[in-house]
Amino acid sequence: MIIELADTTASQISQALLRARRSAGSPAMGMVMTMVVVCDEKTFESALADSTKAGREHPSRILLVVRRPGRRAGLDAEVRVGDGAPGETVILWLHGPVADHADGVVLPLLLPDTPVVVWWPGRAPEVAAEDPVGELGNRRITDSGSAAQLINRARHTRPGDSDLAWTRLTAWRALLAAALDQYPAHILSATVAARRGSASALLLAAWLEDRLGVPVRLRTSGGPGITDVRMTTAAGDIAISRENGVLADYTVPGQPLRQVALKRRPITELLAEELRRMDPDQIYETAAAGVVARAARAEAAGPRRSAKAPASKPTARKAPAKKAAAKKAVAKKAPAKKTPAKKAPAKKTAAKRTTRKTTGSRRGS
Incomplete structure (x- = not known):
């Protein structure tokens, strides 16, 4: 049996659950827990299928919290009783600002005197135990898709936390x-x-x-x-x-x-x-x-x-020093070669002196 509710409240959802159980002929159903599944539009269908299959081994009340961003604030719901699952399923669509207060919507729908399990099939908060919905659960299950996500969550692990990456082992x-x-x-x-x-x-x-x-x-x-x-x-x-x-x-x-x-x-067996x-x-x-x-x-x-790493850098800087030293040596040697060329005028002066002497001797003669 499926009951659809638009712009509803948690009280109306509870009444719809009671009517659905009576219509199914079982006013009291034996359920062992409440499983809260926090997801978005992308993971909604797969999360619904996986939680329903896991519920066949553990009859429970499944509350799917689907956040829908937007300006309009509202709450839509769909109640499913029977439908091939030995329990109850309530799909909650939270619109706009209501999505920031999901704990206030979920709290009145929890089964009394039974444990609560919160599962994030996709994106999960960094500290699950401090999340408003996570605080309602005795167990909190996440699924780290990478080692980086796991390290961040492991730093904030609290008693009752678990990860499907661990269950795979x-x-x-x-x-x-x-x-x-x-x-x-x-x-x-x-x-x-x-x-x-x-x-x-x-x-x-x-x-x-x-x-x-x-x-x-x-x-x-x-x-x-x-x-x-x-x-x-x-x-x-x-x-x-x-x-x-x-x-x-x-x-x-x-x-x-x-x-x-x-x-x-598969995820169903892990869950x-x-x-x-x-x-x-x-x-x-x-x-x-x-x-x-x-x-x-x-x-x-x-x-x-x-x-x-920087310790190896000075060895690379020695090459320019050698080049500079070579340039200085070349620059200093070049003038030394030019100095002998300056002695040529001295020879000319000596030649002039000999010329003067010869002319003087000729004049004397």
Whole structure:
């Protein structure tokens, strides 16, 4: 059942939900949470489809907050009950200044005595816990599209925050832990290869550094996503390599190569996994702190490299000094060559004197 409301209020939306439940023949529906999805016009359709599919595993009231910029202030809504989903869906279109007060619209529509999950499928605030809508949630889920976004959000991580870039690592972390259980060895170093700017790769490197206590190097590959993870031991590498995004080659020293399923999961599966737990993810918080520490080390190494760079410049300036010295030497030697030419007049004067003497002698004679 679908009920459309134009220029409405939160009270009218609540009444429409009650009418829709009664019309469906179930005045009381068992829902386990309220999921608030904050999106825009571009991500609205995909966010609706993903949240609806995730709601089949976790029946909930889904509130889609769609911001529409403009001068006109208003609130339009669409209530969906049934429609193939075991819960309720309310689409809220916030026009103009109302979009800046989304928390006031969402608050009256939250289910009582149930946890609240806030998900930003696209652009998310830098500090999710301090966002007006984010403050309403027990859990806050973002999706960092790049390592730079992840670093900014990791600096402001609060209990209850999570990122789908971390959820994408569940299978990777399980395989790596199983590899060390099967082949317990002292790890000397580790390497993670992924496409440039991968947020998941940065989180995995931080997690491995925390768990193994060894330096982990990031290497750029062609993707998709993470393509290779290697843990170096004295006997060889424990490696998991995935080139096609579906199957991975699993290598352990002294054992034959095996293939394991390691596909790239869609957003619906990632979101459903995050909704299975409402308590804070302490392991993610530790990994996020490791991301911040790696970023701090990289920033500290930057000024050191730039400070060392000018030391090589004086060697390049020696060439002009040699040229100037050569020019001075040439300039000083040139007058020295001209000085012997000035002695010619002296010969002329001597010749004149001899001429005078001869003439004098002739006169005397």
